[in-house]
Amino acid sequence: MLPDESLKLLEDMRQAARILTAMVQGKSREIYCADKQIQWAVERGFEIIGEALAQLRKIDPTTAEVIDNWRSIIRFRNLLIHGYAIVNPNKTWDIVEADLPKLLRQLGAMLA
Numbered sequence: 001m002l003p004d005e006s007l008k009l010l011e012d013m014r015q016a017a018r019i020l021t022a023m024v025q026g027k028s029r030e031i032y033c034a035d036k037q038i039q040w041a042v043e044r045g046f047e048i049i050g051e052a053l054a055q056l057r058k059i060d061p062t063t064a065e066v067i068d069n070w071r072s073i074i075r076f077r078n079l080l081i082h083g084y085a086i087v088n089p090n091k092t093w094d095i096v097e098a099d100l101p102k103l104l105r106q107l108g109a110m111l112a
Contacts, residue, residue: 006063007111009056013049014107017100020045024096032096033089042092043080049103050077068106069099 002010023041024032032038054074057064064070076095080087 002063003060006056006060009052009059010063010107010111012052013056014104014111016045016048016052017104017107020096020100021104029090029093032093039089039092042096043084043087046092046095047077047080050074050080053077063110066110068102073103 020042023038023045027038032042050073053064053067053070054077057070057074067073
């Protein structure tokens with residue numbers, strides 16, 4: 001059984017991933033890259049995921065490190081926060097398509 005704070009952070013990540021998934025449902029790369037409002041919303045979701053994971057790593061590194069690509073997730077959060085001017089929407093869309101569904105499945109399994 002995971003500590004309550006670890007469960008809360010995992011649930012925060014799952015909720016953000018679910019919202020991101022719903023937000024991009026039916027959207028294409030072209031729509032995403034042309035719409036700053038969607039980009040900002042998606043980036044905010046990834047910021048929440050990365051921050052929750054960074055906090056989880058501080059309080060429960062064993063659990064955090066079970067998450068695939070945990071280092072990349074935290075690095076992406078840092079880029080979004082500190083390097084926002086160089087964020088490439090095409091690369092963000094690649095993460096949405098390739099990595100977000102895997103993360104959501106993994107969080108679901110961890111919280112089951």
